[in-house]
Amino acid sequence: MKPKVIVILGPTASGKTALSIELAKKINGEIVSCDSMQIYKDMTIGTAKPTIEEQKGIKHYLIDFVEPNVRYTVSDYKNDAKKAITEILANGKRPIVTGGTGLYADSLIYEIDYPEIQTDKEYRKELEAISEKEGLIKLYKKACEIDPKAMEKISENDQKRILRVLEIYHDTGKTKTEIEIESRKNDIPYDYYVYAINIPREILYKRIEARVDSMIKLGLIDEVKELLNKYSEFPTAMQSIGYKEIREFLNGNMTKEEAIDTIKKESRHYAKRQMTWFRKNKNIIWLDGLKDQQYNVNYIIKTYKRGEKLG
Numbered sequence: 001m002k003p004k005v006i007v008i009l010g011p012t013a014s015g016k017t018a019l020s021i022e023l024a025k026k027i028n029g030e031i032v033s034c035d036s037m038q039i040y041k042d043m044t045i046g047t048a049k050p051t052i053e054e055q056k057g058i059k060h061y062l063i064d065f066v067e068p069n070v071r072y073t074v075s076d077y078k079n080d081a082k083k084a085i086t087e088i089l090a091n092g093k094r095p096i097v098t099g100g101t102g103l104y105a106d107s108l109i110y111e112i113d114y115p116e117i118q119t120d121k122e123y124r125k126e127l128e129a130i131s132e133k134e135g136l137i138k139l140y141k142k143a144c145e146i147d148p149k150a151m152e153k154i155s156e157n158d159q160k161r162i163l164r165v166l167e168i169y170h171d172t173g174k175t176k177t178e179i180e181i182e183s184r185k186n187d188i189p190y191d192y193y194v195y196a197i198n199i200p201r202e203i204l205y206k207r208i209e210a211r212v213d214s215m216i217k218l219g220l221i222d223e224v225k226e227l228l229n230k231y232s233e234f235p236t237a238m239q240s241i242g243y244k245e246i247r248e249f250l251n252g253n254m255t256k257e258e259a260i261d262t263i264k265k266e267s268r269h270y271a272k273r274q275m276t277w278f279r280k281n282k283n284i285i286w287l288d289g290l291k292d293q294q295y296n297v298n299y300i301i302k303t304y305k306r307g308e309k310l311g
Helices: 016-027 074-090 102-109 121-134 136-146 159-172 176-183 201-218 220-230 243-250 256-279 293-306
Strands: 004-009 029-034 094-099 191-198 285-288
Touching (some): 016 029, 074 102, 159 176, 201 220, 201 256
Parallel strands (some): 004 191
8 A cells, every 4th residue: 555645736825725734733744835936945925935823833844945046846846745755654644745836746646757957048048039029929839839738738828838848848859748658657656635626716816816915015025125135046936926026116117016916917827827737637636615624624534534536
């Protein structure tokens, strides 16, 4: 019998962090973050990183441990997450992987080995120039021609992932999908029970907008100022929604109101992309985001104990 690992996924502002903490309290669990931005130090407000108080004594792994000027890869995440799961199990606890970064989750759940790609700066500049002059849609169509399967999960506005599909092919000569198929032949060491929170879009969007307003009140602008003063480069960290828009505001490229509105808009788009990604996973057990939190906690415990899962 492989050790069981619970995974709770969901779009931004869906309540997955609070749900996972309540579940951990019930089943003697510890939490492994699956968030590509909460890994970074000094980036707390804009990533909605759970505070010490919010963690309620539950140990969290893979948050607040990478300097923002360091490049952290999907491969790094998979290796670190597996180490954390091993440690949790060795301590007699139950691991709960929680977050909204689909690529991180897939790399772990399906034991996918993504190649270590050293960014070809000239090729990246070439792609960015095409995006700026001819529109991102041209790169999106090119990526669809190269790897239509991978692009089923990727929005035409998701520049980061569109570029990744193109760069993987440019660097390795293989598509992202081909690499995933090869990797999925690897033995999976754990029995993953994967849940995701489903919530009506209009309600989710209201939560997102309220969260952004709260981030501004909590001091997101000052947090970005401190980051820019402390670090000279940001390989990926400053691409995070919230940080890049406030940086543009501080650089005089947009007003404060425009920055806030853009954060809300981009956060809504991101949540939509997250749900598109999760819905492609046929093994997910869906949770009703409108149900009482305790209802979902009990439902997870019930299916976990019975060994019920899809796929």
